[in-house]
Amino acid sequence: MLTKIDLCSMALLKLGEKPIQSLTDDSASAKLSRTLFDPVMDTLIASHPWRFAISELNLTKNTDADFLIPSNVLRVIKTSGRIAGDRILSDTEMLRITAIVRTSVDKYPPYFISLAATRLAMEFCIPLLGDQTVFRMLVALYETELQTAKFIDSTTTLNDSISDFSLINTRF
Numbered sequence: 001m002l003t004k005i006d007l008c009s010m011a012l013l014k015l016g017e018k019p020i021q022s023l024t025d026d027s028a029s030a031k032l033s034r035t036l037f038d039p040v041m042d043t044l045i046a047s048h049p050w051r052f053a054i055s056e057l058n059l060t061k062n063t064d065a066d067f068l069i070p071s072n073v074l075r076v077i078k079t080s081g082r083i084a085g086d087r088i089l090s091d092t093e094m095l096r097i098t099a100i101v102r103t104s105v106d107k108y109p110p111y112f113i114s115l116a117a118t119r120l121a122m123e124f125c126i127p128l129l130g131d132q133t134v135f136r137m138l139v140a141l142y143e144t145e146l147q148t149a150k151f152i153d154s155t156t157t158l159n160d161s162i163s164d165f166s167l168i169n170t171r172f
Contacts, residue, residue, distance in 0.1 A: 011120035041063035046074035111152040
């Protein structure tokens with residue numbers, strides 16, 4: 001089972017650094033890991049509708065007559081209401097939303113793990129190494145891995161075929 005420490009260690013290894021044993025260590029690597037891990041992963045997950053991070057949620061009105069967006073929601077993708085800050089305004093009593101939610105590390109698919117490690121390595125590079133050349137190489141690697149990860153994610157399950165559509169039937 002993959003952990004935050006494992007993922008941060010993978011990122012450090014990409015930089016040629018030693019892996020960490022704990023996020024509470026007093027080393028610069030551990031300090032960077034515990035400071036940057038959650039915001040970097042939240043941003044990476046929210047940046048694309050990754051299939052592993054999408055969830056449909058049913059919300060009920062709170063006492064203020066609106067819907068509070070749950071704290072694990074990183075981005076609302078679809079709602080029939082109007083988003084205002086951390087709330088959704090709607091006249092309905094129940095609301096179904098599709099959202100990108102914070103996902104634990106052990107649920108990351110393999111194609112995302114490599115991407116996440118590279119992204120973390122990018123974030124760690126300048127504070128740890130101060131090397132712009134290595135940073136630029138990581139950016140190029142990240143862009144390649146991002147395209148690959150998006151492709152794999154988008155083709156993970158096949159779309160349902162259109163079985164009964166008059167225009168297709170007429171064509172044949």
